[in-house]
Amino acid sequence: xxxxxxxxxxxxxxxxxxxxxxxxxxxxxxxxxxxxxxxxxxxxxxxxxxxxxxxxxxxxxxxxxxxxxxxxxxxxxxxxxxxxxxxxxxxxxxxxxxxxxxxxxxxxxxxxxxxxxxxxxxxxxxxxxxxxxxxxxxxxxxxxxxxxxxxxxxxxxxxxxxxxxxxxxxxxxxxxxxxxxxxxxxxxxxxxxxxxxxxxxx
Ligand SMILES: CC(C)(COP(=O)(O)OP(=O)(O)OC[C@H]1O[C@@H](n2cnc3c(N)ncnc32)[C@H](O)[C@@H]1OP(=O)(O)O)[C@@H](O)C(=O)NCCC(=O)NCCS
Numbered sequence: 001x002x003x004x005x006x007x008x009x010x011x012x013x014x015x016x017x018x019x020x021x022x023x024x025x026x027x028x029x030x031x032x033x034x035x036x037x038x039x040x041x042x043x044x045x046x047x048x049x050x051x052x053x054x055x056x057x058x059x060x061x062x063x064x065x066x067x068x069x070x071x072x073x074x075x076x077x078x079x080x081x082x083x084x085x086x087x088x089x090x091x092x093x094x095x096x097x098x099x100x101x102x103x104x105x106x107x108x109x110x111x112x113x114x115x116x117x118x119x120x121x122x123x124x125x126x127x128x129x130x131x132x133x134x135x136x137x138x139x140x141x142x143x144x145x146x147x148x149x150x151x152x153x154x155x156x157x158x159x160x161x162x163x164x165x166x167x168x169x170x171x172x173x174x175x176x177x178x179x180x181x182x183x184x185x186x187x188x189x190x191x192x193x194x195x196x197x198x199x200x201x202x
Contacts (some may be wrong), residue, residue, distance in 0.1 A: 001178040033189030034172065034180040035164040049149050051142050060108035061115075061143065063150065067096050070104055074112045083162050100127065101154045103147050107138070115143040117151045119163075127155045148178050164189075 027035035053106055061073050064070065072089045080086045096102065111186055115136040121127030127152060134144045167175050172182065 002165060016184065032054045033164060034175055034182050035162070035184065035187075048090075050151070051146050056105070056143075056146060062106045063148075064104050064106055065102065065144075069106070070096075070113060072096075075104070075116060078113060078116065078133055079131070081136055081167075084131075084133070086155065100153055101158075102110055103151050103154075105147060114138040115147045117147045119151055121155075121156065121157055121160060123160075125160065126164070127160045128164045132165070139188060144174065145178065148175075152178065160188055 008023075024078075044090060054176045056063060072092050076086055076092065078088065087190055096118070097120045098120060100121055101119040104113045106112070107114045115133070115138065117132040119127045129148075132144065132148060134147075150165060163180075165175065165180065167180070
C-alpha cells in the first residue's frame, strides 16, 4: 500500500485475511480499510491515554507488551468468542513472532488474556494493526480503547506515521475517536481477491 497523503479514508473492500475474518453470525459483504496519519507524535504520549496503566492495574487489568505469559489457547478462545475463526496455535505463534508491536491485557483473577491488539509493518514508515479484540465479558469498560491508544502510541513513538487497519462497518465508530479516518482524499484500499482469481480461471 502506497503511503497516502496526510488525510484519511474508508474503503469498501472484500475481507479476505484469515486474521480479520468476521463473525459468521453477522455476515456482510464489505469491510473497510481505515488509515490514520498522525502529524504530531506527541499526541500519543502516555499522559494522553484515557486510562493510565496504574488505574487499569488497580482494577485488576495488567498491560503486557510481550507474548511472555500469553496462553495462545486462551487467546484463541477470545478470538473465537467474538466470531473470529479459531486458528492453528503454531500459526498464531508464527504470526506473533513476526509482529512488531503487541499489547494484551491480563485479568488478574483468571490470569487470562481479556484484550489484545498487535501491529505488523516495516518498522519505519508503515504499520497495520490486526486482531483488535476484547473478551465479550469485558467489553464496554475501556479496554479496547486502552489497548488501541497504546499500540498507536508505541508505533508513533517509533516514528511510524502511516498506520492502517481494516474495520468492520459496525466498529468504525470505535476507531474514529482514536484518530482513524476513512478514505482520505479519495484514496481506496485494495486487497488481492482469491475468489475473483478463481472465477477467472474457471
Ligand atoms: C471493538 C472492540 C475492540 C471495542 O472494545 P471495547 O473494550 O468494548 O471498547 P471500549 O470500552 O474501550 O470503548 C471505547 C469507546 O468506543 C466506543 N465504542 C466501543 N465499541 C464501539 C462500536 N462498535 N461502535 C462505536 N463506538 C464504540 C465506546 O462507547 C467508548 O466510547 P467513549 O470513549 O466515548 O466512552 C470490542 O467490542 C470487540 O472486541 N469487538 C469484537 C471484535 C471486533 O469487532 N474487533 C474489531 C475488528 S475490526
